[in-house]
Amino acid sequence: MPHQYHCDPAWTSILIDAEVKGRPVSVSLNRHYLLNAVRFGLNELEVEDLLSPVVFSKGSKRLVIVPLRPDDSPVKVVTRAQPSSEATTAAPATTPPAEQTTPQE
Numbered sequence: 330m331p332h333q334y335h336c337d338p339a340w341t342s343i344l345i346d347a348e349v350k351g352r353p354v355s356v357s358l359n360r361h362y363l364l365n366a367v368r369f370g371l372n373e374l375e376v377e378d379l380l381s382p383v384v385f386s387k388g389s390k391r392l393v394i395v396p397l398r399p400d401d402s403p404v405k406v407v408t409r410a411q412p413s414s415e416a417t418t419a420a421p422a423t424t425p426p427a428e429q430t431t432p433q434e
Contacts, residue, residue, distance in 0.1 A: 351376075356383055357397040366392050 354376050371385035371392055379399065385392045 354378060357399055358383060358394055359397060362392075362394045366394070 356376055356379050366385040369385075369387075369390065369392060371387045371390060373386045375384040375386070380396060382393045382395050385394065
């Protein structure tokens with residue numbers, strides 16, 4: 330697992346004995362979260378793609394880590410449609426009357 334921090338020219342590698350099934354994929358994870366998974370003894374790893382959460386597991390234990398977004402990956406911007414003027418006039422919003430209370434003695 331080679332890794333290079335953006336301001337550190339040296340690569341960090343960890344050799345592991347593993348059985349790999351599926352197509353090749355690379356993900357970027359926070360090294361502290363990855364270390365927690367290893368310390369917890371989670372020895373199964375599920376990777377869907379470079380932006381989907383990575384699931385570490387062993388038996389009934391699970392740890393889900395959201396990958397770091399690579400600098401060169403596109404950012405999806407989701408915009409919500411503005412309600413039309415007809416929709417706002419057809420169903421006017423009502424607010425409940427304010428409840429008045431008197432101080433208790």
